[in-house]
Amino acid sequence: xxxxxxxxRDLTRTYGNNAVVRDVNFNLNKGEVLGFLxxxxxxxxxxxxxxxxxxAPTAGTVRICGIDILENPRDAKALIGYLPETPPLYxxxxxxxxxxxxxxxxxxxxxxxxxxxxxxxxxxxxxEMGGRLCENLSTGYQQRVGIAQAIIHNPMVVVLDExxxxxxxIQIRDIRALIKELGGEHSVILSTHILPEVxxxxxxxxxxxxxxxxxxxxxxxxxxxxKSSSLIVALRRPPGVDVLQALDGVAAAEIxxxxxxxxxxxxxxxxxxxxxxxxxxxxxxxxxxxxxxxxTSLEDVFLHLTQLEETA
Ligand code: ADP
Numbered sequence: 561x562x563x564x565x566x567x568x569r570d571l572t573r574t575y576g577n578n579a580v581v582r583d584v585n586f587n588l589n590k591g592e593v594l595g596f597l598x599x600x601x602x603x604x605x606x607x608x609x610x611x612x613x614x615x616a617p618t619a620g621t622v623r624i625c626g627i628d629i630l631e632n633p634r635d636a637k638a639l640i641g642y643l644p645e646t647p648p649l650y651x652x653x654x655x656x657x658x659x660x661x662x663x664x665x666x667x668x669x670x671x672x673x674x675x676x677x678x679x680x681x682x683x684x685x686x687x688e689m690g691g692r693l694c695e696n697l698s699t700g701y702q703q704r705v706g707i708a709q710a711i712i713h714n715p716m717v718v719v720l721d722e723x724x725x726x727x728x729x730i731q732i733r734d735i736r737a738l739i740k741e742l743g744g745e746h747s748v749i750l751s752t753h754i755l756p757e758v759x760x761x762x763x764x765x766x767x768x769x770x771x772x773x774x775x776x777x778x779x780x781x782x783x784x785x786x787k788s789s790s791l792i793v794a795l796r797r798p799p800g801v802d803v804l805q806a807l808d809g810v811a812a813a814e815i816x817x818x819x820x821x822x823x824x825x826x827x828x829x830x831x832x833x834x835x836x837x838x839x840x841x842x843x844x845x846x847x848x849x850x851x852x853x854x855x856t857s858l859e860d861v862f863l864h865l866t867q868l869e870e871t872a
Pocket of ligand 1: 575580598599600601602603604605606607
């Protein structure tokens with residue numbers, strides 16, 4: 561049976577009259593990597609702060625492995641590692657000193673600190689960096705130290721707020737690989753506004769927009785929802801737009817240089833509409849040479865989901 565590590569119910573935070581996080585609900589299981597995806601200002605950081613007990617919710621509850629973070633913050637927080645938007649580093653400390661301090665603050669007993677520091681440095685690729693001052697590290701390495709301080713006590717749940725922000729492409733690749741690896745032993749929640757990041761690293765995704773979840777599910781479900789809203793057709797002798805739009809199940813036809821996009825009345829009906837297109841093309845000698853569901857990008861799905869909310 562899946563072990564639930566994070567249980568969030570009706571989580572809400574308002575500032576004045578403005579609900580920046582509204583009725584957010586979800587569960588996270590052990591070993592899952594959840595991407596919390598949304599445009600800037602959607603409410604990601606606010607949610608991360610509430611999940612980790614760093615900001616009191618206006619309403620709702622957060623339980624970490626069954627422990628309520630408001631009722632029993634000490635025990636709940638001991639099960640969490642958190643990388644906030646800006647890595648919490650004392651820049652005048654060396655990496656070794658910084659990690660030893662983080663270990664103590666997270667309750668690692670004195671006798672186990674040296675081993676925890678060594679193991680964590682190995683996991684995060686910091687073995688060579690122990691003696692360096694944090695302030696002299698590149699942004700990518702500072703981010704690694706930020707992740708290291710979040711996992712040094714081997715917590716059940718790791719929460720990473722925009723872990724790849726400000727990194728160059730090589731640093732981003734390395735940090736993503738590291739996060740994926742963390743998923744094996746911990747539950748990981750990472751926030752990001754970068755869709756491909758979620759695709760590469762996460763197995764579950766939640767899309768937040770204007771403080772509300774507009775999608776929640778497996779990455780594969782998100783992928784599955786993308787192919788079904790239009791058909792791409794190519795005809796050597798196309799009829800007028802009005803004829804195409806009159807086909808069964810077609811809402812609109814858009815003709816470009818060499819392709820026609822048929823937007824469907826009902827998403828998911830690609831097979832039956834395609835059949836109708838083939839029949840009409842043969843009967844009317846349109847010279848059909850291509851018909852396939854439009855594999856729109858996840859970017860389109862994301863935009864669609866977030867725009868739906870705006871017009872609602
Ligand atoms: P994200 O991390 O998705 O970019 P945030 O959670 O930082 O979004 O912010 C969500 C919204 O809440 C934004 O509109 C932001 O201006 C607002 N907000 C965040 N913190 C405060 C605060 N302390 N007081 C008032 N509004 C805030």
